[in-house]
Amino acid sequence: MNLVEIKNLGKIYHTINSEIIALKDISFDIEKNKFIAIVGPSGCGKSTILKILCGLEDKSYGKINKEKNLKFGFMFQQDTLFEWLTIMDNCLLGAKINKCLNNDTINHCINLLKAYGLYEFKDNYPNELSGGMRQRVALIRTLILNPDVLLLDEPFSALDYQNRLKISNDVYEILKKENKTTVMVTHDVSEAVSMADTIIVLSNRPAEIVNIYKIDYDKESPIKNRLKKEFNEYCNKIWGDLNVI
Amino acid sequence: MSSEHVLFLKKRKKEKILVLLFQILIFIVFILIWQVLSNTNRINTFLTSSPKLIYKTIINLINNNLFNHILVTTYETIISFILSLLIGIIIASILWWNKFISKVIDPYLTILNSLPKVALGPILIIWIGANTKSIIVMALLISSIISIITIYNGFNSTDDNKIKLMKSFNASKWQIYTMLVLRGNINTIINSLKINISMCLIGVIMGELLVSKEGIGYLIMYGSQVFNLNLVMTGIFLLSILSYILYFIISQIKKN
Missing domain, CATH: 1.10.3720.10 (MetI-like)
Incomplete structure (x- = not known):
């Protein structure tokens, strides 16, 4: 079942001196409970797709058909936690904004914090947590409102390599457990192959779809997936598409 | 608390007291010099006044x-x-x-x-x-x-x-x-x-x-x-x- 169908999506930016075509005729579907990764060179316009999807930016042309009342949750590259709020209050930010802060949301939040090893830090402030923990808090904050589709914009790129592997693993487990449909933007091909069911490869500006891969092999966790033969094959193919090799 | 930590805290306290002492010292020395110079008529108190006159x-x-x-x-x-x-x-x-x-x-x-x-x-x-x-x-x-x-x-x-x-x-x-x-x-x-x-x-x-x-x-x-x-x-x-x-x-x- 498709939650979202994107057809010929385009985005043009206007500056004083010129017009910049960021996205050109992008079409793909977002299937329920699937994990889509969008990879492409830095600055090609990958994040713009996510921003258009959740209404942070307007599209220039094209069509986006989505199910009625579909809710998006956005997770950013930086954790963007509010330093003056406790971990608990940070997690409940979306609920507060949408005026749906009640016992149910608080319990939901407590359960998520407990499940992902952050409960004992609920009254701490963000600066007392490590980068990886902060990123998990940011994910819980996004999950509190029960979004139907999660949009992850380079969620791990602010972390060092070791943390990146571990947190991507954790986040993947959380998303699978919560049965979430996810669209993740990343410039890291290996990260995409280790996590996604579908990978959309974009070209340089203006970004067009170069290839769409259905990643089809016996998947375990993202870290373990990296050890499989197919993992390298997919990576090589995509690097080929991106002219890296 | 380890002995190093006690030492560290002591050092910090000592530095704080020293800074305060010097701050007070500068003030006192300034007032003293001002007063001595006016007492010995090295400066004209009509123009510069003196701590004693200010007090009065x-x-x-x-x-x-x-x-x-x-x-x-x-x-x-x-x-x-x-x-x-x-x-x-x-x-x-x-x-x-x-x-x-x-x-x-x-x-x-x-x-x-x-x-x-x-x-x-x-x-x-x-x-x-x-x-x-x-x-x-x-x-x-x-x-x-x-x-x-x-x-x-x-x-x-x-x-x-x-x-x-x-x-x-x-x-x-x-x-x-x-x-x-x-x-x-x-x-x-x-x-x-x-x-x-x-x-x-x-x-x-x-x-x-x-x-x-x-x-x-x-x-x-x-x-x-x-x-x-x-x-x-x-x-x-x-x-x-x-x-x-x-x-x-x-x-x-x-x-x-």
Whole structure:
């Protein structure tokens, strides 16, 4: 079942001196409970797709058909936690904004914090947590409102390599457990192959779809997936598409 | 606690006491040299006064409304301080809220900021009269512009990603303003208080020099008119103490 169908999506930016075509005729579907990764060179316009999807930016042309009342949750590259709020209050930010802060949301939040090893830090402030923990808090904050589709914009790129592997693993487990449909933007091909069911490869500006891969092999966790033969094959193919090799 | 930690704390405490000791020492040495030079007639006390004469003037003033003068200056400073803080927050908020207004007003803010406000003194006296109101308006003119600019810059440097995050939760502009922009800039506002209090004091003294019949600025002005340099020096001495106390109070607020 498709939650979202994107057809010929385009985005043009206007500056004083010129017009910049960021996205050109992008079409793909977002299937329920699937994990889509969008990879492409830095600055090609990958994040713009996510921003258009959740209404942070307007599209220039094209069509986006989505199910009625579909809710998006956005997770950013930086954790963007509010330093003056406790971990608990940070997690409940979306609920507060949408005026749906009640016992149910608080319990939901407590359960998520407990499940992902952050409960004992609920009254701490963000600066007392490590980068990886902060990123998990940011994910819980996004999950509190029960979004139907999660949009992850380079969620791990602010972390060092070791943390990146571990947190991507954790986040993947959380998303699978919560049965979430996810669209993740990343410039890291290996990260995409280790996590996604579908990978959309974009070209340089203006970004067009170069290839769409259905990643089809016996998947375990993202870290373990990296050890499989197919993992390298997919990576090589995509690097080929991106002219890296 | 390990012995190294105890040693570390001791060292820190020792350094703190040493700094304080030297601060007091500089003051005492300065006063002593000043007094010795005047006692030995190396300097002309008619022009420079002396600590002893300042002390005598203060004792004399205590019977002549000294506290009233200090109270008047403090009152004017605090009123203009509160008003300029409010003006700063309100106008900075309007400028943040409406980028069009901010763009239109930008050159005027720059002009007002660089204009020596004391030049407006005579106009204020004619428009408002030679009274407390003029003094407060003068202090407001000097302090508000800086307070607007500092707070507005703080508002503008709010992390764009945090604003986007709130928008992704469908936050209204008012929610973004109250929950992020204003709340996230409490530190900027408190920092601006420190600049603000000294600006207000400068403004009040300028105003008092121009129009007043009471206040520390008046004492200084009156002293200079009747060539009573003791009174002028006493005014400056009282002013230093007052400005330090006000600054200290703001620092304590910041700490808490």
